[in-house]
Amino acid sequence: MSKQDESLRASGLTPTSNSRREFLKSAALGGLTLGAGVAGEPVAAAGAETPPEGWPMSQQWFPSRWGATDQAGASNLMTPAKVLEAAALMKTGKVYGLGRVYESGMPFFGTRGWNLKIPGPPFFGPVGRNKIIANEEYLCAEIGQVGTQFDGLAHIGVETKGPSDNSGKLYYNGLNAMEVHGPFGMKKLGIEHCKPFVTRAVLFDVKTLKGRNLTRGEAITVRDLKDALARQQMTESDFREGDVALIRCGWGDLWMVDNKRYYDGEPGVGLEACQWLIDKGVSLIAADNWGVEVLPPGDPSLSFPCHQLCLTMNGVYLFENLNLDGPANDGVFQAAFFFSPLPIKGATGSPGNPILIV
Secondary structure, three states, X not given: OOHHHHXXXXXXXXXXXXXXXXXXXXXXXXXXXXXXXXXXXXXXXXOOOOOOOOOOOOOOOOOEOOEOOOOOHHHHHOOHHHHHHHHOOOOOOOEEEOOOOOOOXXXXXXXXXXXXXXXXXXXXXXXOOOOEEEOOOEEEEOOOOOOOXXXXXXXXXXXOOOOOOHHHEEOHHHOEHHHHOOEOEOOOOOHHHOOOEEEEEEEEEHHHHHOOOOOOOOEEOHHHHHHHHHHXXXXXXXXXXXXXXXXXXXXXXXXXXXXXXXXXXXXXXOHHHHHHHHHOOOOEEEEOOOOXXXXXXXXXXXXXXXHHHHHHHHOOEEEEOOOXXXXXXXXXXXXXXXXXXXXXXXXXXXXXXXXXXX
């Protein structure tokens, strides 16, 4: 048995030679399941022996393709060649900001919040013969996990040995909680390790494909993604390794209109669609909903399975609560994508305003 297999078995996982795509069709793993619930974080299911069909993590998923010490995940796909591909798409100079406005009234997951104060005002001055005054802000918030939010690799993991054993709480690249967790910032996999994104983005306008907004719990399939490309006069070859996938399902129409309904589940990509994008070499999946994936999932015994498939297993980043109406309404389906996460040491995510330029 290899050292990798020994490490995996010690974590309660079982290595297998099956491909991830094959595994998504038929999975079996002893002693590891997650509880259900859209509004809750993953929790261990007591007394369970075999997880539900479709569970993606019974195979060996670490070390990463970029090496056992990697902390950057799919941002490693950001190469000079991808920058030049993106630059070639800029013809008119039109810029689309894809981020939402950060404000106290925006929808929040669970008990998260946004509390901005202006001390003073003015905070400073008047000073000097010119009587200068100045203002600044104080912000208290889950800064990387509210509003338009970019999920980092320390955001999601999997529990394999029970709640009291930190050696079995695993994250990207097989790093465990003893290596990752820290009270004043994650010791590993912090967002500062993510490389800036300068690459091509491809919009999958599923809302227009369907001729309507998708509904709560409606899964976007591989067929939907392929059909969206075809409607946009594109082919699968137009989506390349290192590209960003922008998924438009119409759920963003509820933003600041019906916040309660907005967070009561959502349409989004299903497991097989996520795997298809991963197989195509996606670096980042972004959507106009709050969790990218369909919720509740097709298998109600799973909780946020696409988050684990993307972030934990493959180092593929997720970007939530984007506004994709601008490029969709203008028929912009390929564009240069720019986003650099705030390098907050030890953070699990980042706020920000990603942009497209055509």
